Structures are given as structure tokens and as C-alpha cells.
Amino acid sequence: MCRTGKEIGELKAVILAGGKGTRLAAHTQNIPKPMVKIGGRPILEHQVRLLKRYGIQDIILITGHLSPVIEEYFGDGRRFGVNITYFCETTPLGTTGGIKEIEQSLTDDFLVLYGDVILDMDLEKLVKFHQDKNSVCTLVLHPNDHPYDSDLVEIDIDCRVKAFHPKPHPRDTYYHNLVNAAVYIMSPVIIRYIEKGVSADFGRDLFPSLYGKERFYGYNSSEYIKDVGTPDRLESVTRDLVSGKIARLNNENARHAIFLDRDGVINKEIGHLHRASDFELLPGVTEAVKKINKTEYLAILVTNQPVVARNLCSIEELGDIHKKMETLLGLEEAKLDGIYICPHHPDKGFPEENTAYKICCSCRKPNTGMIESAMMDFNITTSGSYIIGDSWRDMECGHNAGLSTIFIRSGARNEGHNFEPDYSFDNLLEAVDFILKGSN
Ligand SMILES: [Zn+2]
Structure with missing residues (x-):
């Protein structure tokens, strides 16, 4: 009604x-x-x-x-x-x-x-x-x-x-x-x-x-x-x-998605990236996203961005970083179907923090809130869908959500965590080629 x-x-x-x-x-x-x-x-x-x-x-x-x-x-x-x-x-x-x-x-x-x-x-x-x-x-x-x-x-x-x-x-x-x-x-x-x-x-x-x-x-x-x-x-x-x-492609029909982490997968990881001028796409990324776009998989970004909670940038400035990402991809005719961000962080008590975002949320990976929102918006079925990321949080999130997990080998931040991805590759393009080869 x-x-x-x-x-x-x-x-x-x-x-x-x-x-x-x-x-x-x-x-x-x-x-x-x-x-x-x-x-x-x-x-x-x-x-x-x-x-x-x-x-x-x-x-x-x-x-x-x-x-x-x-x-x-x-x-x-x-x-x-x-x-x-x-x-x-x-x-x-x-x-x-x-x-x-x-x-x-x-x-x-x-x-x-x-x-x-x-x-x-x-x-x-x-x-x-x-x-x-x-x-x-x-x-x-x-x-x-x-x-x-x-x-x-x-x-x-x-x-x-x-x-x-x-x-x-x-x-x-x-x-x-x-x-x-x-x-x-x-x-x-x-x-x-x-x-x-x-x-x-x-x-x-x-x-x-x-x-x-x-x-x-x-x-x-x-x-x-x-x-x-x-x-x-x-x-x-x-x-x-x-x-x-x-x-x-009618939303009544369930679809498959490839969920993508951002830093270290799409763009160069520099640690707490908070200025658009520091954003740089990794080699082969536009080609990989374009390959996804040519299939019926959705390309969906799911990214933890505690830089907002830490007050390194505002939510609008984070938007500016994503404008740069979307423009650079678009110039090569590649697109993301959806972008989901978690701007939160649970650890309170730092003098410079943005307290409104210092909360325990359900969206910060390894929680599955962003995946669930995208599933609702795009009618995505998790079986047959993937998450590609460079951290244990991505792998655990994917595992919790019922996605196949693909690890991009790069992150030093993963030391000390035990996790077993379903597959591992050196970069996004290799990972996407692997998925698409399997789906033909
Ligand atoms: Zn969150």
C-alpha cells in the first residue's frame, strides 16, 4: 500500500x-x-x-x-x-x-x-x-x-x-x-x-x-x-x-555477485587512506572490473573505512575518494554496481575521534551487514557469489555470509590471524579470471 x-x-x-x-x-x-x-x-x-x-x-x-x-x-x-x-x-x-x-x-x-x-x-x-x-x-x-x-x-x-x-x-x-x-x-x-x-x-x-x-x-x-x-x-x-x-536481470530474479574489498584490492594500500589525491588504482583493476561487467555478476564494493570514525576525513571526503575511484574506472568503461561502506570503529576514547561513528556496528567486516544490505537491494544469492579481499576480515565476513572467499596475497596486516580462504591469488585480475573461467 x-x-x-x-x-x-x-x-x-x-x-x-x-x-x-x-x-x-x-x-x-x-x-x-x-x-x-x-x-x-x-x-x-x-x-x-x-x-x-x-x-x-x-x-x-x-x-x-x-x-x-x-x-x-x-x-x-x-x-x-x-x-x-x-x-x-x-x-x-x-x-x-x-x-x-x-x-x-x-x-x-x-x-x-x-x-x-x-x-x-x-x-x-x-x-x-x-x-x-x-x-x-x-x-x-x-x-x-x-x-x-x-x-x-x-x-x-x-x-x-x-x-x-x-x-x-x-x-x-x-x-x-x-x-x-x-x-x-x-x-x-x-x-x-x-x-x-x-x-x-x-x-x-x-x-x-x-x-x-x-x-x-x-x-x-x-x-x-x-x-x-x-x-x-x-x-x-x-x-x-x-x-x-x-x-x-529483473530484480525478482536472484543474481550472483562478486564482492570486492577496496584498499589493497582496488587501490594501492597506503594505510588509512583519507585524501582523494592519494588514491591510486592498482594495475589490472579496470580490466578485471570490466570483465565482471560483461557477465551477469554484479560488482559490489564492501569496504571498512574507519578513517571517518578516526576523524581523518568526513563522510563527504570519503565520498570524494569514491568519486575519484568511480571516475577512473568509468574512463576505462568499468563500473561498480553498488558501493557499501562502514565508516565506524568500535574502539572509543581517542581525543581526535568522531564520536558519532565510534560504535559497535553490524556492518564492519567481519560482520556481514554490508553483504546483507546488498543482498536485499540487489536480490543476491550468496551461494555462487564471491568475496575478494586482502585481509582476514574479508575472509571471515565472506565465510560468515556463505560466500566463496578469495584472498589477495599482499597484506602484512594479517599476521597473527588464522584463516583459510577457499582460494588465493596475487591480484584482482587473476581472481576474476579464475571465477569467470569456472562460470563458462
Ligand atoms: Zn559499520
Whole structure:
């Protein structure tokens, strides 16, 4: 149940289906882009079927110059078990204009999809997130493999949207790798911010005017959401549909993960690293992460960072270190699907400490709190998943959580601890090659 007391099925969906698809010219001479077929069905039909699967019945299609092609195919939606109505824009008004025109039909929270996007996601989980946060606007976000030329969205530790960083990104700046995936849930409150009759864009114009004013959240998803803007993409999306990958990545299906420790595995261990300028990726790391990204394993960072509790840096400065990590990985087209940190430390009584973080917590490895959070967020199954680390804490945490454990031989800090990893390698790349060889 949502805060308005409605079930997901009572949500309306609005699909922006007016795109011309000029870059797909060979496929779209007389048909609008959302009608391009993938696996024998128009993109739009894949979306309608997804909505229907989650019980969403009322769908409004905002169409453009080739509207009759769409209307003829879908009619009133009865054939697909849903109710479809249309709003045909005679003058295109960007992505937001049509929503303003149908304002009177949108009296409760609604879902927005773009008609040229192929997706399969757990909509119930998304709606629950939106409701739990009491959000008035929720954007689905994901890390992508080219953040350097993408519009980026920054969220805080509570997932609240903090900033937008439109491309191009100045050289020598670091950023988190989170990109607008073009799926939104909005409250009608948002429509007030749209000016009637003025061409505007959600990402470029509307969203930057919202943060700081409204309860505005980002939802990180690793599910399959891709636009089909170019012939190359059309080909790869078709391949993924045929192989079943698009459906498999829906959060309802359990996935495997490779959990990665940070210091000594991803970056050079220097002891209490607390300045971004000291962060340096180890050789072969981008290649290793990229190899994980090419499979269906999730790459998830789980790191103890007591530097915050010791007051060597703030949580924001720790974020800056991770911005550098994500940027360096992203420049080589590698990404982490999730980042989990424990900023705590149990030993109290030092004069310089940050007392708020000096606690006994369940997240500090060898405790399994970070693994458990990731399991919930990404629906990860531990059997068949791995942890790769360079300390006894990683190995014990992995063991406690039911993961296979891979030790990276380097750490002098492990002396005096007895632990038996399942496997040992010299570096991350060797470890990842070993896992992936076994999974083929
Ligand atoms: Zn902790």
C-alpha cells in the first residue's frame, strides 16, 4: 500500500511515444521509434506487457506526428488487457510539455516511461521505494559504462538527489557514476513546475529546478534499461532479448555477485587512506572490473573505512575518494554496481575521534551487514557469489555470509590471524579470471 492508500495497479503510466527516431532511419521510415520491433514486437508493446504484468491498467500514450500508426496497433488496449488513451501533440513540447497538457488526468502518483527504452524491472519494488521515502519524484538511476559523456545525477547516503552534473564534465573533475535511466515516478505536485506551452526537458530543465525544494530521490537499479537510439544498440538489445538476459536481470530474479574489498584490492594500500589525491588504482583493476561487467555478476564494493570514525576525513571526503575511484574506472568503461561502506570503529576514547561513528556496528567486516544490505537491494544469492579481499576480515565476513572467499596475497596486516580462504591469488585480475573461467 502506498501513502495515498493505493495499490501499484492503481498507478497510471504515461509513455512518451512521440519520438521520430531519425538515427534509426532505416528501421523507422514510416513508423515512429516506439514501434520499431525487437524480437518481433514493437518496443512499446514490450512496455505495455511489463506494465500489465505488474497490474498497471491505465496507460496514457503521448504521441506525435505518426500517432495513427500507434493508435491503429494498440487501439483502446483491450487486446493487451489494459486501457490505453492517447494525447497527440500537434506541436512537440519536449519531454515535459505533453504531461502538462494531460494534467487533469494525473491526480495521483504516476509512472513515466520513454517509448524508445527497452526495460524489464521490478516495478513493485520501485514503487515501494518511492512510497517508503514519501518521495514526490523518484528517478531510476544506474551506473553506466560511459559516465564521462553522460549527464550524471548525484545522490546522498539516503538516496536524496543532491546535484545534477550535465555533460560535458570538465577535465580533472571526479564524479559518482550514476546516470538517469529515464524511468520516473512522480506526484502531480511536480506538474506545477512545468510551464504550459513551453518546450522543456525533464533532465535538462525540470529536475535541476526541483532539488532542495521537493522530496526528490534516486533509485539505483542494476536491471536492464536501455534506449534503442542507434542501429548498433538495436542489435545488441535484440541479442539480449533473445538470450533472455533482459528478463533475467529483473530484480525478482536472484543474481550472483562478486564482492570486492577496496584498499589493497582496488587501490594501492597506503594505510588509512583519507585524501582523494592519494588514491591510486592498482594495475589490472579496470580490466578485471570490466570483465565482471560483461557477465551477469554484479560488482559490489564492501569496504571498512574507519578513517571517518578516526576523524581523518568526513563522510563527504570519503565520498570524494569514491568519486575519484568511480571516475577512473568509468574512463576505462568499468563500473561498480553498488558501493557499501562502514565508516565506524568500535574502539572509543581517542581525543581526535568522531564520536558519532565510534560504535559497535553490524556492518564492519567481519560482520556481514554490508553483504546483507546488498543482498536485499540487489536480490543476491550468496551461494555462487564471491568475496575478494586482502585481509582476514574479508575472509571471515565472506565465510560468515556463505560466500566463496578469495584472498589477495599482499597484506602484512594479517599476521597473527588464522584463516583459510577457499582460494588465493596475487591480484584482482587473476581472481576474476579464475571465477569467470569456472562460470563458462
Ligand atoms: Zn559499520
